[in-house]
Amino acid sequence: MAEQPTAPSCAPTSNPSTLSNPAPGASASGTPRAPQTAQVPQAARVPRVLSIAGTDPSGGAGIQADLKSIAASGGYGMCVTTSLVAQNTCGVREVFTPPLEFLTAQLAAVFDDVTVDAVKIGMLGDADTIRTVRTWLSEHPVPVVVLDPVMIASSGDRLLQAEAEQALRDLVPLVNVITPNIPELAVLCEKEPAQTFDEAHEQAANLAAATGTTVIVKGGHLCGQDAGNTAVFPDGTCAHVRTPRLDSRNTHGTGCSLSSSLATRLGVELLQHAEVAEHTAEQSVLTSEDTHRALQWSTRWLHESIAAGAGLQVGSGEGHGPVDHAARARRLEAAASAYPWHHLLATTDSEGNTLDGTSPERLLPVSPVPAGEAVVKPAGPWTAALWAAGGETWHQILDLPFVRALGDGTLDEDLFAFYLDQDALYLRDYSRALATLSARADTAEAQVHWAAGAHEAIAAESQLHEGWLANRARLGGPSPITMGYTNFLRASAAGDDYVVGAAAILPCYWLYEEVGAVLSSQNHADHPYAEWLSMYGGEEFAADVARSLAEVERAFEAASPAQRVRAAQAYLSACVYEREFFDQAHRALR
Numbered sequence: 001m002a003e004q005p006t007a008p009s010c011a012p013t014s015n016p017s018t019l020s021n022p023a024p025g026a027s028a029s030g031t032p033r034a035p036q037t038a039q040v041p042q043a044a045r046v047p048r049v050l051s052i053a054g055t056d057p058s059g060g061a062g063i064q065a066d067l068k069s070i071a072a073s074g075g076y077g078m079c080v081t082t083s084l085v086a087q088n089t090c091g092v093r094e095v096f097t098p099p100l101e102f103l104t105a106q107l108a109a110v111f112d113d114v115t116v117d118a119v120k121i122g123m124l125g126d127a128d129t130i131r132t133v134r135t136w137l138s139e140h141p142v143p144v145v146v147l148d149p150v151m152i153a154s155s156g157d158r159l160l161q162a163e164a165e166q167a168l169r170d171l172v173p174l175v176n177v178i179t180p181n182i183p184e185l186a187v188l189c190e191k192e193p194a195q196t197f198d199e200a201h202e203q204a205a206n207l208a209a210a211t212g213t214t215v216i217v218k219g220g221h222l223c224g225q226d227a228g229n230t231a232v233f234p235d236g237t238c239a240h241v242r243t244p245r246l247d248s249r250n251t252h253g254t255g256c257s258l259s260s261s262l263a264t265r266l267g268v269e270l271l272q273h274a275e276v277a278e279h280t281a282e283q284s285v286l287t288s289e290d291t292h293r294a295l296q297w298s299t300r301w302l303h304e305s306i307a308a309g310a311g312l313q314v315g316s317g318e319g320h321g322p323v324d325h326a327a328r329a330r331r332l333e334a335a336a337s338a339y340p341w342h343h344l345l346a347t348t349d350s351e352g353n354t355l356d357g358t359s360p361e362r363l364l365p366v367s368p369v370p371a372g373e374a375v376v377k378p379a380g381p382w383t384a385a386l387w388a389a390g391g392e393t394w395h396q397i398l399d400l401p402f403v404r405a406l407g408d409g410t411l412d413e414d415l416f417a418f419y420l421d422q423d424a425l426y427l428r429d430y431s432r433a434l435a436t437l438s439a440r441a442d443t444a445e446a447q448v449h450w451a452a453g454a455h456e457a458i459a460a461e462s463q464l465h466e467g468w469l470a471n472r473a474r475l476g477g478p479s480p481i482t483m484g485y486t487n488f489l490r491a492s493a494a495g496d497d498y499v500v501g502a503a504a505i506l507p508c509y510w511l512y513e514e515v516g517a518v519l520s521s522q523n524h525a526d527h528p529y530a531e532w533l534s535m536y537g538g539e540e541f542a543a544d545v546a547r548s549l550a551e552v553e554r555a556f557e558a559a560s561p562a563q564r565v566r567a568a569q570a571y572l573s574a575c576v577y578e579r580e581f582f583d584q585a586h587r588a589l590r
């Protein structure tokens with residue numbers, strides 16, 4: 001399950017404390033520093049985040065990755081360049097370090113004009129650069145400073161002179177958070193690289209206690225299924241964020257991206273505190289819970305970015321490709337489209353034939369993706385046409401991160417809880433739509449069938465209440481997607497022709513059964529959602545689906561061509577709502 005500590009000593013802390021360390025030049029007592037509140041103007045809602053780092057002209061690491069990560073994480077990005085690095089996905093070719101005076105000139109240009117809410121420090125290269133940055137930040141305190149102690153690139157090239165390691169160690173106590181990878185953690189601790197999470201955790205705990213700085217132990221370099229990150233706080237508490245390990249070569253710049261995203265999310269947390277502080281006497285101080293929340297956001301965002309990285313096709317493939325920083329933004333932008341659904345606009349098929357409902361072939365536009373075989377077979381030509389037309393949506397459902405993660409057991413519990421909460425609300429109204437359909441059915445058999453469905457839906461809802469949802473905090477209201485779907489079903493069942501209502505009701509039976517068949521084939525005794533998945537795929541429900549299909553087939557046969565077109569459209573709309581329903585937790589929570 002999500003957010004479980006992997007080391008016995010590591011339990012997510014519930015103890016609010018100030019962020020471990022003051023920024024350079026601030027009081028080491030842990031008391032909030034005056035500049036922290038003074039620097040955040042009342043109106044600021046987007047953190048202004050400065051990356052002090054080297055470059056990567058191929059765009060995957062360094063400052064280029066930082067600016068993309070800051071934007072993706074909700075901040076305004078700025079950058080001060082320490083070194084110009086001629087590198088790409090395969091390695092570093094040359095490094096040019098401008099004179100230190102120019103570094104200071106860049107810092108002055110930013111700080112003279114802009115309030116900086118958070119700083120991320122990346123590649124510093126040599127001891128003189130480290131000292132210059134340190135002196136600057138001592139004289140210009142910033143509320144959040146995250147240090148990624150860059151030493152060696154993923155290509156194996158050195159990005160920090162060996163003799164500068166001590167200067168970097170000296171910088172650690174002056175920042176809030178550090179994000180070393182396993183070899184960098186070892187160098188900072190002057191130990192051998194950790195082989196296990198427990199060893200890494202011990203090194204981090206010692207370093208955090210000695211320096212007063214929060215240490216993020218990164219799982220990227222370790223083995224095992226969990227590639228997650230742990231925040232180890234100076235007081236010995238820690239908080240783990242799980243993330244499944246991906247089999248990917250697109251890991252160039254993951255360290256840069258995580259640290260700059262984390263700096264930004266800490267900035268977001270800080271500004272939220274400042275907003276509260278505007279109205280209360282509270283001081284805007286970051287807590288370890290803020291750090292946990294920020295780390296959770298950044299880790300999960302990075303996971304999606306790594307997973308989408310290969311799709312960018314950046315690099316020859318011989319090295320390590322970049323992550324796709326914009327993957328989440330693109331997904332959410334597509335999900336937010338308010339354009340009418342294609343099947344509601346199409347009046348002809350691809351060959352120009354009018355979709356007039358006179359035959360199963362003239363019902364709906366042909367799906368660009370073949371549907372494949374359904375487990376519960378169509379009951380005749382009309383329901384076969386519906387299944388075929390829904391092919392694209394059906395494959396989109398199978399491809400959703402929610403459905404994939406539910407199947408392979410990596411779904412985080414907060415996403416599952418969101419889904420179940422909405423499912424309970426959905427079932428209540430689905431039951432009402434079925435009851436309405438029962439009242440309108442013109443055969444006793446159909447009346448009994450829909451009434452039995454109404455009973456089962458409300459029984460399933462109360463089972464959820466008594467079971468999984470019983471001891472969990474609930475949102476208490478339907479999401480826009482749940483509300484849209486249930487209102488659509490109830491309106492179709494009550495206000496449209498019987499065949500339209502029956503067709504609208506069908507995907508919740510049919511697609512649920514089909515998704516269930518795919519999911520239950522992945523079930524096993526150790527699956528975290530084994531109990532839930534075992535509820536899927538029972539013979540009784542499959543028989544109910546078959547009866548619903550037979551009734552919809554009968555209703556289509558009896559309907560007029562115009563009614564059939566509207567019914568087919570309602571069927572596809574409900575398929576799209578099914579997709580939206582499965583996807584909504586990933587839109588609401590990340």
Ligand SMILES: Nc1ncnc2c1ncn2[C@@H]1O[C@H](COP(=O)(O)OP(=O)(O)OP(=O)(O)O)[C@@H](O)[C@H]1O
Nearest residue numbers: 154181218219220221227245246251253254255256
């Ligand atoms: N194969 C992977 N699967 C999933 N997540 C990964 C993977 N590799 C890296 N990550 C994520 O990226 C974070 C940073 O990666 P890593 O631990 O490799 O840091 P790093 O070595 O500093 O990165 P960089 O490659 O930029 O030097 C990890 O903590 C983890 O959350």
Ligand SMILES: Cc1ncc(COP(=O)(O)O)c(N)n1
Nearest residue numbers: 054055061062153154252253
């Ligand atoms: C300028 C700069 N900073 C940091 C890294 C580390 O990133 P990675 O280890 O992923 O190559 C890099 N390659 N270049």
